[in-house]
Amino acid sequence: MERKETDMDGIYLDNNATTRVDDAVVAAMLPFFTAQFGNPSSMHSFGNKVGLAIKKARMQVQELLGAEHESEIIFTSCGTESDSTAILSALRASPERKEIITTSIEHPAVLALCTHLEKEGYKTHFLKVDEKGRLDLDEYRKLLTDKVAVVSVMWANNETGTLFPVEQMAEMAHAAGIPFHTDAVQAVGKVPIDLKNTKIDMLSLSGHKLHAPKGIGVLYLKRGVRFRPLLRGGHQERGRRAGTENTASIVALGLACEQAMQHMHFENTEVKRLRDKLEAGILAKVPRAFATGDVTNRLPNTSNIAFEFIEGEAILLLLNKFGIAASSGSACTSGSLEPSHVMRAMGIPYTAAHGTIRFSLSRYSTEAEVDRVIQVVPEIIAQLRKLSPYWGENGPAEEPEKAFAPVYA
């Protein structure tokens, strides 16, 4: 794929954080700020055309998700809104049920909501993961009782790209009479999805993860699933999400979904090949580094590498100096004191958890960019290890915890 012109020079490998809006997508949305500014709810012709454009976008999203009906697509403002709407709807629809099942490595959009709901009297079961970030389905099966109001499990983990068996888990929840929601923000557009042949009741997606703008999301709601809106008011989205439609962004998301559909094969062949090359190239040159997550079952664009005995934010700052954008699960990048909850849940030792770096590619990533990163990363890692009290001349200090023994710890 040809490299797009970007306004900023640099190598962008942080596509799980957000993506560049495709030029054609920007062009498609622009008329909806000016000539097509009408409110789709209006009776006059200013609104009518806009209504038709939204209908088309809804069908484009439907196509990418493999949804049976276009009315199952509800436009929202973001992935987080979709997650909150889904989970809170399920709780309100079954007020007598006071338990929630989710995983310990969800995105904060689900995790923080569930933690908050615990304060309101709900019991949340956070499914544990093993060292590769995989779930124990036997543990899950035992929790599926009639006390559970909703199951919410992410399709793909944002940090490691590890895929969860959501289709199988939805079948299990369905058999137990429990609605199943999946946060598929990272998965949509990267792995094939065919919702009509699953028992998934609700799914969240976010536009800006697939080359649409920020501020637009979707909640997929299977026909017949009991629903209670988060926002009540006007009749928009058939009364399931009140508020005037974000028309330009809805149109943009529609086209972005169509493009994602067209590039699905490319994503799973060429993007995957570049990701694999990047990961193998770095691991071949850097000692004491390893890929985290389930590397045989993950998103095609994501590689998460742990570099031992150094800290992630320092790596990012040096990468940035070379014009390379990535992200880290280190505590310092978030301002918290603990490294990423995903790394801790997988039991990644602290010697490595603070030094995890996520590279996430897109269909715009190039071979030359990957080669450059493979060249730069080993130098950066060596430079920081030279500063680290845990690193000796040519490797980690022997028994690092003893070599560096503070008077307190």
Added chain:
Amino acid sequence: MWDYSDKVKEHFFSPRNSGALEDANAVGDVGSLNCGDALRLMLKVDPETETIRDARFQTFGCGSAIASSSALTEIIKGMTLDAALKVSNQDIADYLDGLPPEKMHCSVMGREALQAAVANYRGEEWKDDHEEGALICKCFAIDAVLIEETVRANNLSSVEDVINYTKAGGGCSSCHEGIEEILSKVLAERGETFNPHAVVLQEEAAGKPAPGKMNNLQRIKRIEMILDGIRPQLQRDHGDIELVDVDGKTIYVNMIGACSGCQMEAQTLQGIQAKLIEDLGEFVKVVPSRAGSYARAASHV
């Protein structure tokens, strides 16, 4: 991306005095792998004069941890141990033209490593005296442990109390939910229930003079009294405030010591203003008597 000063970036990209110091006779190790920050400070101390001849560091940590370590070694080289011990974490942060509130603990680690190294040289035992919790107030960089301990030690029961005792929550106020959670928890420990409306009732009962019913002298005395209440917090940060003039709704003050020119000055003034407005029951504007610093304060708002 953090809003790091150029000085922080410069010290991170080109750290001074990094690496092992072979003939060090004072070594201070603080932090650990678990907490994501660890610093080894190595000093060569002249036994005759107790002067620091050389200082080097090794740091496992983020950009500001490395920059703070680099700054620390530059500051203390050539100092006597006694003089070096007076270096505060604020001095380290100031040397770097400030650190983001979430990163102030990096400068604290520098100061602790220094204390540990001096203790090591003198054959004393050094104990870390603080435990760090999750950051609650981002305006004033105050963590949950400090708030919790202060609430417990002083029997505090309202967000207002917490602001008065710790400054936490006195800025943008978006952390008040977090402070209420801490209050609920600590109050539950002593068998009480947190009541967000209790403060208002108490104040009404206390018979605070109604606005407009004070004459000028009473009003100025009242302002002085409110400032006196705030003063201990400022002094804890090595600063102070003095009342210069009261002109209608405008209250002119002088920020003294560490508060003067501090990167938090604008927020501190805002907090003081909020306190005065609330206590006086009328709108007032707090303005530093120096015009230059007012422009700075305004640009921060």
